[in-house]
Amino acid sequence: MKQNFAIIGLGRFGGSICRTLAAAGQEVLAVDMNEDQVNEYMNVATHAVVANAQDEGVLRSLGIRNFDTVIIAIGEDIQASILVTLMVKEMGVPRILAKAQNENHARVLEKIGADRVVHPERDMGVRIAHHLISKNIMDYLELSDQYSIAEVNVTNPKFFNQSLLDLNFRQRFSLNVIGIRRKSDLIVSPLATEIVKENDSLLVIGETNDVEALDDQMSK
Numbered sequence: 001m002k003q004n005f006a007i008i009g010l011g012r013f014g015g016s017i018c019r020t021l022a023a024a025g026q027e028v029l030a031v032d033m034n035e036d037q038v039n040e041y042m043n044v045a046t047h048a049v050v051a052n053a054q055d056e057g058v059l060r061s062l063g064i065r066n067f068d069t070v071i072i073a074i075g076e077d078i079q080a081s082i083l084v085t086l087m088v089k090e091m092g093v094p095r096i097l098a099k100a101q102n103e104n105h106a107r108v109l110e111k112i113g114a115d116r117v118v119h120p121e122r123d124m125g126v127r128i129a130h131h132l133i134s135k136n137i138m139d140y141l142e143l144s145d146q147y148s149i150a151e152v153n154v155t156n157p158k159f160f161n162q163s164l165l166d167l168n169f170r171q172r173f174s175l176n177v178i179g180i181r182r183k184s185d186l187i188v189s190p191l192a193t194e195i196v197k198e199n200d201s202l203l204v205i206g207e208t209n210d211v212e213a214l215d216d217q218m219s220k
């Protein structure tokens, strides 16, 4: 389904979101106060506009209130990021994603109503650290402070050739298996009768501490 997105700030983060959404065929309005940045996205976004988003009149004339999702990807200027987030929220935009520079900035953005706050350097650091610590965790995505999705390699023979039901997986680990990767195949939403094999990896969703407990079990 086609949605419309407005991206404010076309640095590395906003720019990469813009390219990805446009390539996926979505409607994208790209806004930056720097003309050079805007020129770079002229042929990428549906519309690219040079404007200072801190000006409420500018946001109104761009019709920001009519967008399904607004992404505030202003980098260094924390004050601008907060002010723009606040104004976009007051306009009643249903989904606001904002980029934070640090923990305090993230707290403020959450308080004033950003639906999702991302802190790309920190989030990527957490993800890479999980890869480094564990031999079993192939990939890791933090969904919130409490929940994550992880891809865990099946390395413990106790799991081999048993169905998810035999393993009593959900009760035992308090995790849902949303996929099983087997060589180049991905079994999406596996049935409880699906047999887990050596070298499979399980895509699980649940509380981060339960993901860590599963990882520990794999190493036993």
Ligand code: ADP
Pocket (backbone or CB within 6 Å): 008, 009, 010, 011, 012, 013, 014, 031, 032, 033, 034, 037, 051, 052, 053, 054, 073, 074, 075, 076, 077, 080
């Ligand atoms: P990144 O880490 O994503 O590269 P940057 O700080 O380099 O972040 O990029 C942020 C972008 O946001 C810059 O291109 C900058 O011109 C733009 N920007 C900053 N303040 C405003 C504003 N008030 N209105 C519009 N664009 C802004």
